[in-house]
Amino acid sequence: MGGFGVLDAGKERFQGYRFIPMSGLPKATVVRLPRYLRLLEDLASSRDTVSSDDLALAAGANAANVRRDLSHLDFHGVRGLGYSVRELRDRIRSELGIDKRRRVIIIGAGNLGRALANYGGLAKRGFDVAGVYDNAPKRIGKSIGGIEVRDIGGFEDDWASGEFDMVILAVPANAAQQVTDRLVRAGVRLILNFAPARVRVPDDIQVRQVDLSTELQILSYYGSS
Amino acid sequence: MGGFGVLDAGKERFQGYRFIPMSGLPKATVVRLPRYLRLLEDLASSRDTVSSDDLALAAGANAANVRRDLSHLDFHGVRGLGYSVRELRDRIRSELGIDKRRRVIIIGAGNLGRALANYGGLAKRGFDVAGVYDNAPKRIGKSIGGIEVRDIGGFEDDWASGEFDMVILAVPANAAQQVTDRLVRAGVRLILNFAPARVRVPDDIQVRQVDLSTELQILSYYGSS
DNA sequence: TAGATTGTTAATCGATTAACAATC
DNA sequence: TAGATTGTTAATCGATTAACAATC
Numbered sequence: 001m002g003g004f005g006v007l008d009a010g011k012e013r014f015q016g017y018r019f020i021p022m023s024g025l026p027k028a029t030v031v032r033l034p035r036y037l038r039l040l041e042d043l044a045s046s047r048d049t050v051s052s053d054d055l056a057l058a059a060g061a062n063a064a065n066v067r068r069d070l071s072h073l074d075f076h077g078v079r080g081l082g083y084s085v086r087e088l089r090d091r092i093r094s095e096l097g098i099d100k101r102r103r104v105i106i107i108g109a110g111n112l113g114r115a116l117a118n119y120g121g122l123a124k125r126g127f128d129v130a131g132v133y134d135n136a137p138k139r140i141g142k143s144i145g146g147i148e149v150r151d152i153g154g155f156e157d158d159w160a161s162g163e164f165d166m167v168i169l170a171v172p173a174n175a176a177q178q179v180t181d182r183l184v185r186a187g188v189r190l191i192l193n194f195a196p197a198r199v200r201v202p203d204d205i206q207v208r209q210v211d212l213s214t215e216l217q218i219l220s221y222y223g224s225s
Numbered sequence: 226m227g228g229f230g231v232l233d234a235g236k237e238r239f240q241g242y243r244f245i246p247m248s249g250l251p252k253a254t255v256v257r258l259p260r261y262l263r264l265l266e267d268l269a270s271s272r273d274t275v276s277s278d279d280l281a282l283a284a285g286a287n288a289a290n291v292r293r294d295l296s297h298l299d300f301h302g303v304r305g306l307g308y309s310v311r312e313l314r315d316r317i318r319s320e321l322g323i324d325k326r327r328r329v330i331i332i333g334a335g336n337l338g339r340a341l342a343n344y345g346g347l348a349k350r351g352f353d354v355a356g357v358y359d360n361a362p363k364r365i366g367k368s369i370g371g372i373e374v375r376d377i378g379g380f381e382d383d384w385a386s387g388e389f390d391m392v393i394l395a396v397p398a399n400a401a402q403q404v405t406d407r408l409v410r411a412g413v414r415l416i417l418n419f420a421p422a423r424v425r426v427p428d429d430i431q432v433r434q435v436d437l438s439t440e441l442q443i444l445s446y447y448g449s450s
Numbered sequence: 451t452a453g454a455t456t457g458t459t460a461a462t463c464g465a466t467t468a469a470c471a472a473t474c
Numbered sequence: 475t476a477g478a479t480t481g482t483t484a485a486t487c488g489a490t491t492a493a494c495a496a497t498c
Contacts, residue, residue, distance in 0.1 A: 030443055031443060033443075033446070034436075096443075096445050097446060114336070114340065115337045116340075119336060122438060190447070192444055198260065212417075214259040215433050216329065216347070218255055219391060220321050221320065223322060
Protein backbone atom coordinates (compact mmCIF):
# COMPACT_ATOMS: atom_id res chain seq x y z
CA MET A 1 0.00 0.00 0.00
CA GLY A 2 1.05 3.60 0.12
CA GLY A 3 3.74 5.01 -2.03
CA PHE A 4 3.80 6.31 -5.54
CA GLY A 5 0.97 8.63 -4.68
CA VAL A 6 -1.62 5.99 -5.33
CA LEU A 7 -4.43 4.78 -3.17
CA ASP A 8 -4.07 7.67 -0.80
CA ALA A 9 -7.73 8.11 -0.09
CA GLY A 10 -8.89 9.31 3.27
CA LYS A 11 -6.55 12.27 3.29
CA GLU A 12 -7.86 15.61 4.34
CA ARG A 13 -6.86 19.03 3.15
CA PHE A 14 -6.72 22.27 5.06
CA GLN A 15 -8.81 24.63 3.04
CA GLY A 16 -9.36 28.09 4.37
CA TYR A 17 -10.16 27.44 8.00
CA ARG A 18 -11.87 24.06 7.80
CA PHE A 19 -10.85 20.54 7.11
CA ILE A 20 -12.55 19.26 4.02
CA PRO A 21 -12.68 15.48 3.51
CA MET A 22 -10.93 14.84 0.23
CA SER A 23 -11.55 11.50 -1.31
CA GLY A 24 -14.16 9.57 0.53
CA LEU A 25 -13.72 6.48 2.60
CA PRO A 26 -10.83 5.52 4.85
CA LYS A 27 -8.57 3.00 3.15
CA ALA A 28 -9.24 0.40 5.82
CA THR A 29 -12.95 0.71 5.20
CA VAL A 30 -12.60 0.24 1.44
CA VAL A 31 -10.66 -2.97 2.01
CA ARG A 32 -13.47 -4.36 4.15
CA LEU A 33 -16.32 -3.53 1.79
CA PRO A 34 -15.66 -6.47 -0.55
CA ARG A 35 -15.68 -8.79 2.46
CA TYR A 36 -19.04 -7.51 3.60
CA LEU A 37 -20.28 -7.76 0.05
CA ARG A 38 -19.36 -11.39 -0.19
CA LEU A 39 -21.44 -12.28 2.85
CA LEU A 40 -24.32 -10.14 1.66
CA GLU A 41 -24.39 -11.90 -1.70
CA ASP A 42 -24.47 -15.25 0.04
CA LEU A 43 -27.27 -14.10 2.31
CA ALA A 44 -29.42 -12.25 -0.21
CA SER A 45 -31.49 -15.28 -1.15
CA SER A 46 -32.15 -16.46 2.37
CA ARG A 47 -32.31 -13.50 4.74
CA ASP A 48 -33.68 -9.99 4.88
CA THR A 49 -31.49 -8.46 7.57
CA VAL A 50 -28.01 -8.88 8.95
CA SER A 51 -26.39 -7.60 12.13
CA SER A 52 -23.09 -5.80 12.50
CA ASP A 53 -22.00 -8.83 14.48
CA ASP A 54 -22.57 -11.17 11.54
CA LEU A 55 -20.79 -8.83 9.18
CA ALA A 56 -17.90 -8.49 11.58
CA LEU A 57 -17.51 -12.22 11.86
CA ALA A 58 -17.44 -12.66 8.09
CA ALA A 59 -14.99 -9.84 7.56
CA GLY A 60 -12.69 -10.52 10.46
CA ALA A 61 -13.49 -7.18 12.01
CA ASN A 62 -15.11 -5.77 15.12
CA ALA A 63 -18.84 -5.07 15.22
CA ALA A 64 -18.24 -1.43 16.16
CA ASN A 65 -15.87 -1.23 13.26
CA VAL A 66 -18.56 -2.48 10.90
CA ARG A 67 -21.09 0.03 12.18
CA ARG A 68 -18.60 2.82 11.76
CA ASP A 69 -17.78 1.64 8.22
CA LEU A 70 -21.43 1.63 7.23
CA SER A 71 -22.09 5.02 8.73
CA HIS A 72 -19.23 6.27 6.57
CA LEU A 73 -21.41 5.16 3.68
CA ASP A 74 -24.34 7.05 5.20
CA PHE A 75 -26.04 3.71 5.28
CA HIS A 76 -28.25 3.17 8.27
CA GLY A 77 -29.72 0.11 9.91
CA VAL A 78 -32.64 -0.32 12.20
CA ARG A 79 -31.99 -0.52 15.92
CA GLY A 80 -32.92 -3.89 17.31
CA LEU A 81 -33.10 -5.39 13.85
CA GLY A 82 -29.95 -4.85 11.82
CA TYR A 83 -29.26 -3.86 8.23
CA SER A 84 -31.22 -4.70 5.11
CA VAL A 85 -29.20 -7.32 3.27
CA ARG A 86 -30.19 -6.33 -0.24
CA GLU A 87 -30.08 -2.61 0.28
CA LEU A 88 -26.65 -2.84 1.82
CA ARG A 89 -25.46 -5.14 -0.95
CA ASP A 90 -26.62 -2.64 -3.56
CA ARG A 91 -25.16 0.28 -1.66
CA ILE A 92 -21.74 -1.35 -1.41
CA ARG A 93 -21.82 -2.34 -5.05
CA SER A 94 -22.52 1.18 -6.11
CA GLU A 95 -19.86 2.53 -3.76
CA LEU A 96 -17.32 0.17 -5.29
CA GLY A 97 -18.43 1.14 -8.77
CA ILE A 98 -19.50 -2.37 -9.66
CA ASP A 99 -23.20 -1.69 -9.96
CA LYS A 100 -22.46 -2.03 -13.66
CA ARG A 101 -20.36 -4.84 -15.08
CA ARG A 102 -16.70 -3.96 -15.57
CA ARG A 103 -14.59 -4.96 -18.52
CA VAL A 104 -11.10 -6.16 -17.76
CA ILE A 105 -8.13 -6.63 -20.05
CA ILE A 106 -5.39 -9.13 -19.24
CA ILE A 107 -1.90 -8.38 -20.50
CA GLY A 108 0.25 -11.49 -20.74
CA ALA A 109 -0.91 -14.94 -21.83
CA GLY A 110 1.68 -16.96 -19.94
CA ASN A 111 0.75 -19.44 -17.23
CA LEU A 112 -0.62 -16.82 -14.91
CA GLY A 113 -2.46 -14.81 -17.55
CA ARG A 114 -4.11 -17.98 -18.82
CA ALA A 115 -5.10 -19.04 -15.34
CA LEU A 116 -6.66 -15.67 -14.65
CA ALA A 117 -8.48 -15.63 -17.99
CA ASN A 118 -9.89 -19.06 -17.31
CA TYR A 119 -10.96 -18.22 -13.80
CA GLY A 120 -14.73 -18.21 -13.83
CA GLY A 121 -15.10 -16.51 -10.47
CA LEU A 122 -14.54 -13.09 -11.99
CA ALA A 123 -17.72 -13.10 -14.03
CA LYS A 124 -19.71 -13.97 -10.95
CA ARG A 125 -18.38 -10.84 -9.23
CA GLY A 126 -19.17 -8.43 -12.02
CA PHE A 127 -15.98 -8.49 -14.02
CA ASP A 128 -15.78 -9.64 -17.64
CA VAL A 129 -12.48 -10.56 -19.22
CA ALA A 130 -12.82 -8.59 -22.42
CA GLY A 131 -9.41 -9.20 -23.94
CA VAL A 132 -6.08 -10.98 -23.56
CA TYR A 133 -2.89 -9.59 -25.09
CA ASP A 134 0.62 -10.91 -25.58
CA ASN A 135 3.65 -10.17 -27.69
CA ALA A 136 4.72 -13.76 -28.40
CA PRO A 137 3.76 -14.92 -31.91
CA LYS A 138 3.24 -18.45 -30.69
CA ARG A 139 0.53 -17.25 -28.30
CA ILE A 140 -1.22 -14.70 -30.49
CA GLY A 141 -4.33 -16.12 -32.09
CA LYS A 142 -4.70 -18.95 -29.60
CA SER A 143 -7.94 -19.08 -27.69
CA ILE A 144 -8.10 -18.84 -23.90
CA GLY A 145 -11.33 -19.18 -22.01
CA GLY A 146 -13.19 -18.43 -25.21
CA ILE A 147 -11.14 -15.33 -25.99
CA GLU A 148 -8.58 -14.99 -28.71
CA VAL A 149 -5.16 -13.72 -27.64
CA ARG A 150 -4.40 -10.53 -29.51
CA ASP A 151 -1.15 -8.86 -30.48
CA ILE A 152 -0.13 -6.26 -27.91
CA GLY A 153 0.68 -4.08 -30.88
CA GLY A 154 -3.00 -3.39 -31.29
CA PHE A 155 -3.64 -2.56 -27.64
CA GLU A 156 -3.63 1.22 -27.92
CA ASP A 157 -6.23 1.27 -30.66
CA ASP A 158 -8.43 -1.22 -28.85
CA TRP A 159 -8.22 0.65 -25.56
CA ALA A 160 -9.10 3.89 -27.31
CA SER A 161 -12.54 2.45 -28.03
CA GLY A 162 -13.32 3.31 -24.42
CA GLU A 163 -15.03 0.00 -23.80
CA PHE A 164 -12.64 -1.18 -21.08
CA ASP A 165 -12.28 -0.33 -17.44
CA MET A 166 -9.13 -1.86 -16.04
CA VAL A 167 -6.05 -3.94 -16.80
CA ILE A 168 -4.58 -6.97 -15.10
CA LEU A 169 -0.86 -7.13 -15.67
CA ALA A 170 0.50 -10.67 -15.86
CA VAL A 171 3.85 -10.24 -17.59
CA PRO A 172 7.37 -11.22 -16.45
CA ALA A 173 9.04 -8.97 -13.88
CA ASN A 174 11.54 -7.58 -16.33
CA ALA A 175 8.80 -6.36 -18.65
CA ALA A 176 6.51 -4.93 -15.99
CA GLN A 177 7.71 -1.33 -15.93
CA GLN A 178 7.97 -0.99 -19.66
CA VAL A 179 4.52 -2.43 -20.26
CA THR A 180 3.09 -0.28 -17.49
CA ASP A 181 4.49 2.87 -19.08
CA ARG A 182 2.83 1.84 -22.27
CA LEU A 183 -0.51 1.25 -20.57
CA VAL A 184 -0.36 4.61 -18.88
CA ARG A 185 0.41 6.34 -22.15
CA ALA A 186 -2.54 4.57 -23.71
CA GLY A 187 -4.79 6.01 -21.02
CA VAL A 188 -5.20 3.10 -18.60
CA ARG A 189 -5.91 4.38 -15.10
CA LEU A 190 -6.54 1.19 -13.08
CA ILE A 191 -3.95 -1.56 -12.99
CA LEU A 192 -3.84 -4.76 -10.98
CA ASN A 193 -0.23 -5.85 -11.09
CA PHE A 194 0.52 -9.56 -10.76
CA ALA A 195 4.04 -9.19 -12.07
CA PRO A 196 6.60 -9.75 -9.30
CA ALA A 197 7.95 -6.22 -9.57
CA ARG A 198 6.82 -2.87 -8.23
CA VAL A 199 6.05 -0.40 -10.98
CA ARG A 200 6.08 3.38 -10.81
CA VAL A 201 3.21 5.37 -12.18
CA PRO A 202 2.04 8.99 -12.13
CA ASP A 203 0.00 10.12 -9.15
CA ASP A 204 -3.36 9.88 -10.87
CA ILE A 205 -2.97 6.22 -11.84
CA GLN A 206 -4.10 3.52 -9.44
CA VAL A 207 -2.02 0.39 -9.07
CA ARG A 208 -2.51 -2.53 -6.75
CA GLN A 209 0.19 -5.14 -6.48
CA VAL A 210 -0.31 -8.81 -5.74
CA ASP A 211 2.84 -10.82 -5.39
CA LEU A 212 3.10 -14.47 -4.49
CA SER A 213 6.67 -14.45 -3.17
CA THR A 214 5.99 -11.43 -1.00
CA GLU A 215 2.97 -13.13 0.52
CA LEU A 216 4.94 -16.28 1.19
CA GLN A 217 7.73 -14.30 2.78
CA ILE A 218 5.34 -12.51 5.10
CA LEU A 219 3.73 -15.81 5.97
CA SER A 220 7.13 -17.30 6.61
CA TYR A 221 7.90 -14.58 9.13
CA TYR A 222 4.82 -15.41 11.15
CA GLY A 223 5.75 -19.04 11.02
CA SER A 224 9.21 -18.64 12.45
CA SER A 225 8.49 -16.11 15.19
CA MET B 226 -6.18 -8.16 7.57
CA GLY B 227 -6.69 -9.10 11.21
CA GLY B 228 -9.46 -11.35 12.31
CA PHE B 229 -9.49 -15.01 13.17
CA GLY B 230 -6.69 -14.34 15.58
CA VAL B 231 -4.03 -14.60 12.91
CA LEU B 232 -1.28 -12.22 12.01
CA ASP B 233 -1.74 -10.24 15.16
CA ALA B 234 1.92 -9.60 15.79
CA GLY B 235 3.06 -6.38 17.34
CA LYS B 236 0.72 -6.64 20.27
CA GLU B 237 2.03 -5.83 23.70
CA ARG B 238 1.08 -7.29 26.99
CA PHE B 239 1.01 -5.66 30.41
CA GLN B 240 3.14 -7.85 32.58
CA GLY B 241 3.78 -6.75 36.11
CA TYR B 242 4.57 -3.07 35.75
CA ARG B 243 6.19 -3.01 32.32
CA PHE B 244 5.09 -3.42 28.77
CA ILE B 245 6.76 -6.41 27.21
CA PRO B 246 6.81 -6.59 23.41
CA MET B 247 5.08 -9.83 22.54
CA SER B 248 5.75 -11.04 19.07
CA GLY B 249 8.33 -9.00 17.37
CA LEU B 250 7.91 -6.58 14.56
CA PRO B 251 4.98 -4.29 13.84
CA LYS B 252 2.80 -5.70 11.10
CA ALA B 253 3.44 -2.76 8.84
CA THR B 254 7.16 -3.37 9.13
CA VAL B 255 6.87 -7.04 8.22
CA VAL B 256 4.97 -6.14 5.07
CA ARG B 257 7.75 -3.82 3.97
CA LEU B 258 10.64 -6.21 4.57
CA PRO B 259 10.07 -8.21 1.38
CA ARG B 260 10.07 -4.96 -0.59
CA TYR B 261 13.39 -3.92 0.88
CA LEU B 262 14.69 -7.39 0.23
CA ARG B 263 13.81 -7.23 -3.42
CA LEU B 264 15.85 -4.07 -3.92
CA LEU B 265 18.73 -5.46 -1.90
CA GLU B 266 18.88 -8.59 -4.02
CA ASP B 267 18.97 -6.48 -7.15
CA LEU B 268 21.71 -4.31 -5.72
CA ALA B 269 23.87 -7.00 -4.13
CA SER B 270 25.99 -7.57 -7.23
CA SER B 271 26.62 -3.92 -7.97
CA ARG B 272 26.68 -1.89 -4.75
CA ASP B 273 28.01 -2.15 -1.24
CA THR B 274 25.78 0.32 0.55
CA VAL B 275 22.27 1.68 0.25
CA SER B 276 20.60 4.68 1.87
CA SER B 277 17.27 4.80 3.65
CA ASP B 278 16.20 7.11 0.85
CA ASP B 279 16.84 4.45 -1.80
CA LEU B 280 15.06 1.82 0.24
CA ALA B 281 12.13 4.12 0.81
CA LEU B 282 11.78 4.82 -2.88
CA ALA B 283 11.79 1.13 -3.74
CA ALA B 284 9.31 0.23 -1.04
CA GLY B 285 6.97 3.16 -1.43
CA ALA B 286 7.71 4.33 2.08
CA ASN B 287 9.25 7.28 3.86
CA ALA B 288 12.97 7.35 4.65
CA ALA B 289 12.33 7.85 8.34
CA ASN B 290 9.98 4.92 8.16
CA VAL B 291 12.73 2.75 6.71
CA ARG B 292 15.21 3.75 9.38
CA ARG B 293 12.68 2.98 12.06
CA ASP B 294 11.92 -0.39 10.48
CA LEU B 295 15.60 -1.33 10.41
CA SER B 296 16.19 -0.22 13.95
CA HIS B 297 13.34 -2.55 14.90
CA LEU B 298 15.57 -5.27 13.49
CA ASP B 299 18.46 -3.93 15.58
CA PHE B 300 20.20 -3.44 12.32
CA HIS B 301 22.39 -0.38 12.16
CA GLY B 302 23.87 1.62 9.33
CA VAL B 303 26.78 4.00 9.20
CA ARG B 304 26.07 7.71 9.43
CA GLY B 305 27.00 9.48 6.26
CA LEU B 306 27.25 6.22 4.37
CA GLY B 307 24.12 4.11 4.63
CA TYR B 308 23.48 0.42 5.18
CA SER B 309 25.51 -2.57 4.01
CA VAL B 310 23.55 -4.13 1.15
CA ARG B 311 24.56 -7.70 1.77
CA GLU B 312 24.40 -7.62 5.52
CA LEU B 313 20.96 -6.09 5.41
CA ARG B 314 19.83 -8.60 2.81
CA ASP B 315 21.00 -11.46 5.00
CA ARG B 316 19.48 -9.92 8.09
CA ILE B 317 16.08 -9.55 6.46
CA ARG B 318 16.22 -13.06 5.06
CA SER B 319 16.89 -14.49 8.45
CA GLU B 320 14.18 -12.34 10.02
CA LEU B 321 11.70 -13.65 7.47
CA GLY B 322 12.86 -17.18 8.07
CA ILE B 323 13.98 -17.68 4.50
CA ASP B 324 17.67 -17.97 5.19
CA LYS B 325 17.02 -21.61 4.44
CA ARG B 326 14.98 -22.74 1.46
CA ARG B 327 11.34 -23.39 2.22
CA ARG B 328 9.29 -26.25 0.85
CA VAL B 329 5.80 -25.41 -0.31
CA ILE B 330 2.88 -27.68 -1.09
CA ILE B 331 0.17 -26.64 -3.53
CA ILE B 332 -3.31 -28.04 -2.98
CA GLY B 333 -5.41 -27.96 -6.13
CA ALA B 334 -4.18 -28.63 -9.65
CA GLY B 335 -6.75 -26.57 -11.51
CA ASN B 336 -5.84 -23.58 -13.63
CA LEU B 337 -4.56 -21.56 -10.75
CA GLY B 338 -2.71 -24.37 -9.03
CA ARG B 339 -0.99 -25.25 -12.27
CA ALA B 340 -0.04 -21.64 -12.95
CA LEU B 341 1.46 -21.33 -9.48
CA ALA B 342 3.32 -24.61 -9.78
CA ASN B 343 4.78 -23.52 -13.10
CA TYR B 344 5.77 -20.12 -11.86
CA GLY B 345 9.55 -20.09 -11.79
CA GLY B 346 9.82 -16.92 -9.70
CA LEU B 347 9.24 -18.84 -6.50
CA ALA B 348 12.45 -20.81 -6.69
CA LYS B 349 14.40 -17.61 -7.17
CA ARG B 350 12.98 -16.28 -3.91
CA GLY B 351 13.79 -19.29 -1.81
CA PHE B 352 10.64 -21.35 -2.14
CA ASP B 353 10.53 -24.81 -3.68
CA VAL B 354 7.29 -26.34 -4.82
CA ALA B 355 7.64 -29.73 -3.23
CA GLY B 356 4.29 -31.24 -4.05
CA VAL B 357 0.97 -30.71 -5.81
CA TYR B 358 -2.21 -32.45 -4.67
CA ASP B 359 -5.68 -32.82 -6.10
CA ASN B 360 -8.69 -35.05 -5.65
CA ALA B 361 -9.70 -35.38 -9.31
CA PRO B 362 -8.69 -38.73 -10.82
CA LYS B 363 -8.11 -37.10 -14.19
CA ARG B 364 -5.48 -34.83 -12.70
CA ILE B 365 -3.72 -37.26 -10.40
CA GLY B 366 -0.54 -38.63 -11.93
CA LYS B 367 -0.20 -35.83 -14.45
CA SER B 368 3.02 -33.85 -14.32
CA ILE B 369 3.11 -30.12 -13.65
CA GLY B 370 6.31 -28.15 -13.70
CA GLY B 371 8.22 -31.40 -13.30
CA ILE B 372 6.13 -32.55 -10.35
CA GLU B 373 3.60 -35.32 -10.35
CA VAL B 374 0.16 -34.46 -9.03
CA ARG B 375 -0.63 -36.70 -6.09
CA ASP B 376 -3.86 -37.90 -4.59
CA ILE B 377 -4.99 -35.66 -1.73
CA GLY B 378 -5.78 -38.86 0.09
CA GLY B 379 -2.09 -39.28 0.78
CA PHE B 380 -1.53 -35.77 2.03
CA GLU B 381 -1.60 -36.47 5.75
CA ASP B 382 1.05 -39.15 5.53
CA ASP B 383 3.26 -37.03 3.30
CA TRP B 384 2.98 -33.97 5.52
CA ALA B 385 3.85 -36.08 8.56
CA SER B 386 7.31 -36.57 7.11
CA GLY B 387 8.02 -33.07 8.38
CA GLU B 388 9.75 -32.04 5.18
CA PHE B 389 7.35 -29.26 4.28
CA ASP B 390 6.91 -25.73 5.53
CA MET B 391 3.75 -24.23 4.11
CA VAL B 392 0.71 -24.80 1.93
CA ILE B 393 -0.74 -22.79 -0.91
CA LEU B 394 -4.46 -23.40 -1.20
CA ALA B 395 -5.77 -23.21 -4.76
CA VAL B 396 -9.08 -25.03 -4.59
CA PRO B 397 -12.61 -23.85 -5.48
CA ALA B 398 -14.36 -21.57 -2.99
CA ASN B 399 -16.84 -24.21 -1.92
CA ALA B 400 -14.06 -26.61 -0.93
CA ALA B 401 -11.84 -24.10 0.83
CA GLN B 402 -13.10 -24.44 4.39
CA GLN B 403 -13.29 -28.21 4.30
CA VAL B 404 -9.80 -28.58 2.86
CA THR B 405 -8.46 -26.04 5.33
CA ASP B 406 -9.88 -28.00 8.24
CA ARG B 407 -8.15 -31.03 6.88
CA LEU B 408 -4.83 -29.22 6.55
CA VAL B 409 -5.06 -27.93 10.08
CA ARG B 410 -5.79 -31.39 11.41
CA ALA B 411 -2.78 -32.69 9.54
CA GLY B 412 -0.60 -30.14 11.30
CA VAL B 413 -0.19 -27.40 8.70
CA ARG B 414 0.43 -24.04 10.36
CA LEU B 415 1.06 -21.66 7.44
CA ILE B 416 -1.50 -21.31 4.66
CA LEU B 417 -1.60 -18.95 1.72
CA ASN B 418 -5.19 -19.01 0.56
CA PHE B 419 -5.88 -18.27 -3.09
CA ALA B 420 -9.38 -19.67 -2.92
CA PRO B 421 -11.97 -16.92 -3.22
CA ALA B 422 -13.37 -17.59 0.25
CA ARG B 423 -12.33 -16.62 3.73
CA VAL B 424 -11.54 -19.60 5.90
CA ARG B 425 -11.63 -19.86 9.64
CA VAL B 426 -8.76 -21.41 11.54
CA PRO B 427 -7.64 -21.76 15.15
CA ASP B 428 -5.66 -18.89 16.63
CA ASP B 429 -2.28 -20.51 16.25
CA ILE B 430 -2.60 -21.07 12.50
CA GLN B 431 -1.46 -18.35 10.12
CA VAL B 432 -3.52 -17.67 7.01
CA ARG B 433 -3.02 -15.02 4.38
CA GLN B 434 -5.69 -14.49 1.79
CA VAL B 435 -5.16 -13.36 -1.77
CA ASP B 436 -8.28 -12.81 -3.78
CA LEU B 437 -8.50 -11.53 -7.32
CA SER B 438 -12.09 -10.27 -7.20
CA THR B 439 -11.50 -8.43 -3.97
CA GLU B 440 -8.48 -6.68 -5.41
CA LEU B 441 -10.41 -5.69 -8.50
CA GLN B 442 -13.27 -4.37 -6.41
CA ILE B 443 -10.95 -2.23 -4.33
CA LEU B 444 -9.28 -0.95 -7.47
CA SER B 445 -12.67 -0.22 -8.94
CA TYR B 446 -13.53 1.99 -5.98
CA TYR B 447 -10.48 4.14 -6.50
CA GLY B 448 -11.35 4.40 -10.16
CA SER B 449 -14.83 5.71 -9.65
CA SER B 450 -14.18 8.16 -6.85
C1' DT C 451 36.72 19.77 7.62
C1' DA C 452 32.33 19.63 4.80
C1' DG C 453 28.85 16.78 3.22
C1' DA C 454 26.02 12.99 3.84
C1' DT C 455 23.16 10.12 6.26
C1' DT C 456 21.77 7.77 10.42
C1' DG C 457 19.04 7.18 14.75
C1' DT C 458 15.56 9.08 17.56
C1' DT C 459 12.29 12.35 19.33
C1' DA C 460 7.92 14.43 19.30
C1' DA C 461 3.90 15.53 16.95
C1' DT C 462 0.31 13.95 14.22
C1' DC C 463 -2.52 11.02 11.96
C1' DG C 464 -5.55 7.13 11.02
C1' DA C 465 -7.76 3.01 12.80
C1' DT C 466 -9.66 0.17 16.44
C1' DT C 467 -12.55 -0.86 20.23
C1' DA C 468 -15.29 -0.89 24.56
C1' DA C 469 -19.12 1.07 26.24
C1' DC C 470 -23.62 2.79 26.40
C1' DA C 471 -27.56 5.79 25.44
C1' DA C 472 -30.97 5.73 21.90
C1' DT C 473 -34.57 3.33 19.93
C1' DC C 474 -36.69 -0.24 17.00
C1' DT D 475 -42.77 -3.86 27.61
C1' DA D 476 -38.34 -6.60 27.13
C1' DG D 477 -34.80 -7.81 24.17
C1' DA D 478 -31.89 -6.70 20.52
C1' DT D 479 -29.04 -3.92 17.99
C1' DT D 480 -27.73 0.50 16.18
C1' DG D 481 -25.04 4.90 16.13
C1' DT D 482 -21.63 7.54 18.40
C1' DT D 483 -18.44 8.97 21.90
C1' DA D 484 -14.10 8.76 24.04
C1' DA D 485 -10.06 6.34 24.93
C1' DT D 486 -6.40 3.88 23.09
C1' DC D 487 -3.50 2.01 19.97
C1' DG D 488 -0.39 1.59 16.05
C1' DA D 489 1.84 3.86 12.19
C1' DT D 490 3.73 7.81 9.84
C1' DT D 491 6.59 11.73 9.30
C1' DA D 492 9.25 16.07 9.80
C1' DA D 493 13.01 17.57 12.00
C1' DC D 494 17.48 17.58 13.83
C1' DA D 495 21.40 16.36 16.75
C1' DA D 496 24.87 12.88 16.33
C1' DT D 497 28.55 11.28 13.79
C1' DC D 498 30.76 8.80 9.96
